[in-house]
Amino acid sequence: MEDIHRQAFRDEAADLLAELETALLELEDAPQDSGLVNRIFRAMHTLKGSGAMFGFDDIAQFTHEIETVFDKVRDGLLPVTKPLLDLTFQAKDHVRLLFENDGGDISGYLASGTAILEGFRALAGGGGDHAEAPGAQAGAVPAQEADRERMFRIRFKPRPGIYSTGNNPEYFLEDIKSLGPARVFAHFEDVPPLRELDPQSCHIWWDILLATSSTESAVRDVFMFVEDECDLSVTPMEATCDDKVPMLGEILVERGDISADQIERAVAGQRRLGSILAESGVVAAKSVEAALAEQSIARDRQDSRKSAPEAASSLRVSADKLDRLQDLVGELVIVQAQIKQAAALLGNEAVVNLAEELERLSDDIRDSTLSIRMLPIGSTFSTYRRLVRDLCASLGKEIDLVTTGEDTELDKTVLDRLADALIHLLRNSIDHGIELPAEREAAGKPRKGTIRLQAEHSGGDVVIEVIDDGKGIDPARVRAKALERGLITEHTELSPQKTLELIFLPGFSTAEAVSNVSGRGVGMDVVKGVVESLRGSIALSSELGRGSRVTVRLPLTLAIIEGLQVRVGDQGYVLPLELVEECVELDKQDLEVCTRKRIVNLRGQVVPYISLREWFSFPGPVPSIEQVVILGMNGQRVGLVVDNVVGEHQTVIKSLGPVFRKLDGFSGATIQGDGSMSLILDVKRIVDMALEQAGRESER
């Protein structure tokens, strides 16, 4: 148990003891006051209950007996007398001594404690149930035969009113399934006709067959909360599952659904037993179906015993092999695209069909291969918990780290490279974001700060956010610091948001002093660099006094994207399909009106556009018809004007060589179906650059 809880309980116990003393003193003056007796009972009760919970077993044991006595006083079975009060005062002092000497040697007090308890027992007339000590929970289930698999037949028939106790039968079924392979049959026979149906009642009941290595009591424990409010039978099926597959009739008889006589008579008809039984109405069709399934489970089990031992459920494979596999899949996807294109050219229907089949298969192979590399981000979250704990201790801060979305999956490569960046973001929040407990209280916030680390899927991206409820980032201080560092000049005018983003510039740090926590020379610029190298983006928002939020968006995987292939002149380009909203034809008339403004009218909405032909300074005449690809980015729409749109295309990303790596606006290259190369556009970057350029132009 963590020490903070023990300490909290110790503080509370001091209050309780003081309360106890007050109540006792008042009770001395007004022995008939049942309210006071109640207060004393409650104080003892809490000392006992919470004491046992936080590891003060001796105190719990001691107060349990006194509580028992006061329970009797409360019920009027014992009078309030002077000896009782004296003893209770002594008991209270004894408890205080126990607290003060917690962890130390208490052997000296044991005798006096026993004497006090003897006194109470004498008062209670020896009738106390002191044999039952608190904390003595139901005995552990004997572990015998725990790991041998066996079968249970479970019949679960909840009372109609089960929902109004907040229990959900569905959860019980889920829990049963978690114990092992199970077959569940719902019985709908008791569901009344619609006009008599009470939707708040449960009319369905279930037969379940479960193969599990758990014990019968573990199976029963699933129904622990409703055991008294339902018809429940759990029957182990020992003999039947090992030797021979039971006959349907035997099962039904064993279940008590039918008698042996009835079967004999039915069998005389010489048809399939199940249909005979159901038709003749001696047993419900559902019961037959359930019994048949039981038979088939038993058969399956027998079959599986005959086959070789089960294969291991997971394998360890070196990451190198996976990388190699991924490369191969990449090549396969390229070849597949080539085949598809060649098939389309040939126009032979059989070949086209084969090419489509191949496409479907290679899509599946690609998805499975990529999913092998996916890891839940939660695997790294646990290390952060430790980090937060240690940093809090060294900085004297109190912080809860709340994580959500642990099962969000990310490519292992992304995860590995992201780990340090996330640690840095957390450090920033702990060091610069969350205030000291005293400061927080002064600001009217809870002493304990909260940092949320959350991950979720959003479209084709994974969004990871670090949110703290600390003091936020002061744009004025950011500006002052940026001025000091010479990152901006006096005359630079920036919106508050743009000011915040100065933090991402190299060589920026807002910490007053370089602390050993975040001042390690790794700045937000490095974090930004890491995120961008993963084809992701990072954004920062902050509210002064309320906290700040860093949002990191990352693509699901680095290797393959769905792309939209476009052409400008004789050059092909690929745009990430996830950003594409629609493609429209560029209306020349619109164009002429607003040539200089570079705006298209999209169903009444004004959308700015960038002409790739202009952007890449393509020579030659502008074709008569151009297309606009409308992209959605951060809630805004931007158009890219291209010569024509070729189509959707699996795009295997190949990184550019070292010479071209510094080129802005490209995130890589890919090989097309016809063997030619296309550049993959980093449209977010291009839009940013276009905005900067437009900004400079308008300044002039």
Added chain:
Amino acid sequence: MKTIMTVDDSASVRQMVAFTLKNAGYSVIEASDGKDALSKIGAKVDMVITDLNMPNMDGISLIKALRAMPACKFIPIIMLTTESQAGRKQEGKDAGATGWIVKPFKPEQLLSVVQKVLR
């Protein structure tokens, strides 16, 4: 995120329950007794964990009051019982409690019960 209300007059139990649940990703509302709980139940509470012995309004009355509210008619309500006496437990079940945890309990036990009834 699911919201759980913990109702207990013992601040240390409340703290322990809240701490455990928050670490497990739940959001937690704390209340010190039945009255306090009813005044805070407000918006959206997905589950209630309540002690039975409390001043002002005890756990049994709280459970009855909650079950009478349309919004809380079907939510899981778990009672904390120190008393291993069957009487109180039965009283709680009759009032509409979903289940119970016998004090003292460990954080893992608390979580396993929460996961049993709240999904």
